[in-house]
Amino acid sequence: MATERDAVVQRLRDVGLRVTGPRMEVLQILTSGEHLDVESITELARVRLGTLTSQAVYEMLRHFMETGLVRKFERPGRPAVFELAGEPHQHALCSRCGRVANVVTAVPEPPKKGLRGWLTAETEIVFHGECPDCRKQPTALA
Ligand SMILES: [Zn+2]
Numbered sequence: 001m002a003t004e005r006d007a008v009v010q011r012l013r014d015v016g017l018r019v020t021g022p023r024m025e026v027l028q029i030l031t032s033g034e035h036l037d038v039e040s041i042t043e044l045a046r047v048r049l050g051t052l053t054s055q056a057v058y059e060m061l062r063h064f065m066e067t068g069l070v071r072k073f074e075r076p077g078r079p080a081v082f083e084l085a086g087e088p089h090q091h092a093l094c095s096r097c098g099r100v101a102n103v104v105t106a107v108p109e110p111p112k113k114g115l116r117g118w119l120t121a122e123t124e125i126v127f128h129g130e131c132p133d134c135r136k137q138p139t140a141l142a
């Protein structure tokens, strides 16, 4: 039976990265499908690896991004979050807790007239609002 571990090893080999314990651990954490920041990934990885710096995790993520394994999502005013690259999708961002959710939606073509002379590389849609959990909480300023 192919385990999750085998799948992670294969992913690393596919992009030509050496298989190391820390790389395996970080990728395995991201297979949860969550969007996690460097600190959260480091904390989770330390449970199994013991000592690990967030700088080391950041370096790993950088390699993963360069090889297309991992995707980064910027959150204004908060640390960026990382996820395994997979099916193309857009995001919803909670303005209260920073939670990020995947959204599958049609992306408009860049308007030719409005972007005269531009070469657009990608289009990103972010839905800003409040997540279900935050909506249940009274507002802090109330
Ligand atoms: Zn929230």
Ligand SMILES: [Zn+2]
Residues within 6 Å of the ligand: 035, 083, 089, 090, 091, 101, 102
């Ligand atoms: Zn995502």
